[in-house]
Amino acid sequence: MSKPLKQIHLAAHFPGVNNTTVWSDPAAGSQIDFSSFVHLARTAERAKFDFLFLAEGLRLREQGGQIYDLDVVGRPDTFAVLAALAAVTDRLGLAGTINSTFNEPYEVARQFASLDHLSAGRAAWNVVTSWDEFTGQNFRRGGFLAQEDRYERAKQFLTAAQVLFDSWRGDEIVADKESGTFLADPDVGRFQHRVSQFDIAGQFNVPRSPQGRPVIFQAGDSEEGREFAASSADAIFSRHSTLEAGRAFYTDVKDRLDRYGRGRDELLILPAATFVLGDTDADAQEKAALIRRQQVSGQTAIKFLEQLWNRDLSDHDPDGPLPEVDPLVGENTIAKGRASVRMHRDPLDVARQWRELAATKNLSSREVIIEVTGRQSFIGTPSKVAETINEFVQTDASDGFILAPHLTPGGIDEFADTVVPLLQERGVFRSEYEGTTLRDHLGLAAPRNRDENRDENRNRATERAAS
Template sequence: MSKPVKQIHLAAHFPGVNNTTVWSDPQAGSQIDFSSFVHLARTAERAKFDFLFLAEGLRLREQNGEIYDLDVVGRPDTFTVLAALAAVTERLGLAGTVNSTFNEPYEVARQFASLDHLSDGRAAWNVVTSWDEFTGENFRRGGFLAQEDRYERARQFLSAARGLFDSWRGDEILADRESGAFLREPGPGRFDHHDGQFDISGHFNVPRSPQGRPVIFQAGDSDAGREFAASAADAIFSRHGTPEAGRAFYTDVKDRLARYGRTRDELKILPGVTFVLGDTEADAHEKAHLIRRQQVSGQTAIRLLEQLWNRDLSAYDPDGPLPEVDPLLGEHTVARGRASVRHHRDPLATAAEWRALAEAKKLSIRELIIEVTGRQSFIGTPARVAEQLNESVQTDAADGFILVPHLTPGGLDEFADTVVPLLQERGVHRTEYEGTTLRDHLGLAAPRPVPSPS
């Protein structure tokens, strides 16, 4: 029996401020003007994408007291932008990253329930944690949390938020726990949540939203993050863009669902990926090389090297050789708690690997960082990229992709005009929206509301 053909879920990540963005390119526009957000959102909607995704930073990234060169334009508030986009789009989902470490469940639940109403059921929440001390300085509570504490707070935060979403008894039918009868009880319901993180109770003041709850995304890659996603998320924003790594991650996370009473279709895995298109394969690869050099400036290269070396390397020439000194072990003093630091479990071994690679290929610091850090996931002609995307989904490396263009706001235009029609011809991407909500687009069932207390 042949395996059913899977539909490819596609989403657009507004590039904003990250190591993908090339703000210095002559074709780049504003990263904060509303017109840029509108352009990308409308491009995604005409290409029948599932949703637009916004990342969030609660503080500009800095190291040794200096702001990253990619962060100088600032970061607008996620809810403000998504609410405004709800008015200029009709079907496109609106997903935003909102932090569970430095926010409170009542505020976040109220904002997302409101966004779901404003958009007629198109809201999604990417639940993330914060690890770094300098972000904490922006908040009254301050400090930073150890990994196990961050995920415990995130679990309880999401549990509390779901209780808030479900506490309003709308027109849906609710089951009476004692009698088994079905009751209609419109109106606000009381919520109570008490645990080691939160001690809250009261009445939620936003009616149950069109989706019941917003779609829940999770973006952590640690074992704790994967377990959190398997237990509570509707979708994962994964960083595994290659087929081999994608299939391993896909299998691992999907295999965890059964112990939470969930089927494999109840969680979508959507890697964030980049792309470069060209008239020929050679043209595309030449463009990709130029883009990587734009993405990794000399300053960025030194900052990324510092995160492994745990030393101030500002005196080093990015076009020169690697430092002769070894990484400093122990408490991280340069970029405390950053995700990129945590990935280097053995800094001395990683440094040795990088030195060997630099020596073998005669690479400078900047050239090495370009070599070892992220690169474009899909490179080639539109036909080749369409083929690669489809093969990845059909072989269970992903359920779809969140595309991160390197230019704002027109970086998605060429993909929408050339690759999407080829996917539609293959019958693996919609030509029209069939539903109205983001849950419809993702093929997710409506969440079951919490039964009304007797």
């Protein structure tokens, strides 16, 4: 018997201004006007995507004390945008990145529970940590945490938020309309949670939402990030761009689930991906090369080089060879906290790899950055792109993709009109939404509340004792 076809999950990323967006293209619109968010969301919903995803920026990006062109437009508040989009969409999931380093569990839980109510069960939370020192300057906790401390805080933050979500079971209040009174459990919303990062106790004031809890996403690719996702997340992002690397990541993360008592279908692997479509594969490749050069200007290439080399390279020629000197190892003075905890665990080894790449392909500094910063990209005719996406999913290199268009707001229009129908014809993507909540779209079961978890643990203990 042949293996049944997996259903592909698709989402749209509203990128804002970053090294994916070509904001200088004449076809690009505003990165901040609400009409841009509406256009992308409605296109994604028309194409029956699972959700729309927003990143978060708590400070304009800067380097060497200066703001640079990747973030000059600024970023509106995630919750405000998603709440507004809930009013102009019906089924599309609404996922937002909210930081666990500089927020508090009570306020974040309250905001997500409210969003889940406003959207009738379509909220999702991408739990991230902050890695840079200058973001901390916007908050009373300056500086940045070491990697192990950031992940420990994130785990405790998520657990605390789940305690708050579960403080309502859903049936504690009964309205007596004749007398005009409410019959309420006096312990409704009561919580107490004392751990090293949080010492909180009180009463949560938002009733249990349609999904119980928002869908939880996690974006870390490190050992700590993979383990965090396996223990606590519903989906994890990935940056792996080849079938071989994707399958290795998929297997690694899925294999971690068993030790947390979770099934392999309880965590989805969703890499971010870009795409370029053309009338022919050659036409698409030509367009893709032009777009990559627009995405990585000479100035942007220098910024990426500085993050690895930890030096002022403002006089370096981006169209010349890589710097001859080695990176400075130690505290990062170009983007504090960034290189040491994010991409470059071993700057000298990364520089060696980049030099080998440059020598093998005869690449300039800018061309190296274009190659090493590219996401998983689907390039070709709509038929070729549909075939490639399906191959990744059916061969367990991913469960779907979060598509990051290079144009805002019309960047996914062509994909929705040409690639999606081909996936539907293959029987691997929905033609209509079958459920109403984001958990329905993703095939995720409703989360157990604290009482249900306690009862299940008791039953398991009883079964073990009896055996």
